Amino acid sequence: MENKHATLTAAMEDYLKAIYELQATTGTTTTTALATALNISAASATNMIKKLAELKLARHSPYRGVELTTAGEKIALEVVRHHRLIELFLHQALGIPWDEVHVEAHKLEHVLSDNLENHIADFLGDPTKDPHGDPIPSKAGIIADRERESLADGAPGARVTIQRVGAQDPARLRYLRELGIVPQARVNIVAHAPFEGPVRVRTEDGAEHALDRGLARQIWVAEKSRPKTRVHAPRKMIKGSRQ
Amino acid sequence: MENKHATLTAAMEDYLKAIYELQATTGTTTTTALATALNISAASATNMIKKLAELKLARHSPYRGVELTTAGEKIALEVVRHHRLIELFLHQALGIPWDEVHVEAHKLEHVLSDNLENHIADFLGDPTKDPHGDPIPSKAGIIADRERESLADGAPGARVTIQRVGAQDPARLRYLRELGIVPQARVNIVAHAPFEGPVRVRTEDGAEHALDRGLARQIWVAEKSRPKTRVHAPRKMIKGSRQ
DNA sequence: GTTAGAATTTAGCCAAGACTAAATTTTGAA
């Protein structure tokens, strides 16, 4: 049973992951979008796309875009699994705040052996969500569906449970944490200001906050509050606590 | 306060560490020894030595050998610190056996941020020894002296405490673990067979074992038993337990 | 003191993955 991709470079893994995520969020993957996501030039992206196509991990339609083959998607999901397991592990085992784990996981994901991956999954009890609420693909490559409703979609008056926070920017993540807007928190949608204005929500502590519409669109919710395993480490500080 | 070496590659870090360790154990670092240690060709070693010399991290005397500059040694010690902190963390936090941690740490050591390093050191309570008993350099680059007496040196009849196990080979490490020959264990030296024959020792459980002289020379001891913080995670299995 | 063999360095090559500049293709507005 040969391992076909034991030999992929970190760069290739990042490309596969980025293509996967662009495909999952925006539907397609253009060369420019990929280059932007990876902060490289479009020429570099084309170059790697052709290599991945050569390896049968992606299909390239020149001038039209890329998509992953089944083999490519499988590897992308393994990298995503690594990334999210690491994020959760750093958060749970070391108490590293949710706005700091992404940058660490981005490097560690490429040097995680199968052995270490298993130990971590074991330690965490085979978790299904990372600290941002993103689903962790199973070892077999099964991943939960994306939520379809954001805080910007919920009707005023709705009582929702935060499922996933799509924002990546550390400053925004710290801000949301301070407000108590983290996975599994309950919030009431108070109102949507007109002309794409802010979304007013009331958090569990009774406080009301106005969130930028763009930010609200990155916060995914469920109408019914389904209780889930706690993902967030307990806060250590008493007040003014930054997660 | 510019960080002069934020930009060193993983390869450079491995070279610096290898030069440091050859210097510490054998006194000098020849091109061939370095190439052997890193499992590369002598030509590749020469090549990198010249780059490191260019960067003022090493001094090269053509045809004579290499040595680290103060700056190079500082970086080498940082890499060693990373390596050993990671080994201990994997052992303590995840229960990964001492024969498996080295290979993981070798990859992780190059992607450990300062932030993560600090979190880990904190978690471990600023430890001074890794699971093999190797000293962990302090943040400031201070490292404890090497032990000078091995199991092959101790006089028959001596009661010693294992300080450090220099063997790296996983099979040998598992074997020693099974015998109970781990840092902080007490053993009695029974006898040295002549003609470089095996060293007989009695372990704490009363059993007597004959160790190859070469292996005994890699096991460092202290005459006085100084009690230290426990480094080894408790065994999980009842019997036939491989650490 | 020679000199063969060991150790080391030099020369030349390769693959990965980035870049810029130029060429090509696609697209959307007039």
Added chain:
DNA sequence: TTCAAAATTTAGTCTTGGCTAAATTCTAAC
């Protein structure tokens, strides 16, 4: 329908860190 701008690909270059083969230097046995 045309055609300029945007998107994409091609061409050519660079750096890193490997490699082998050949040249050079060192060393030890004679």
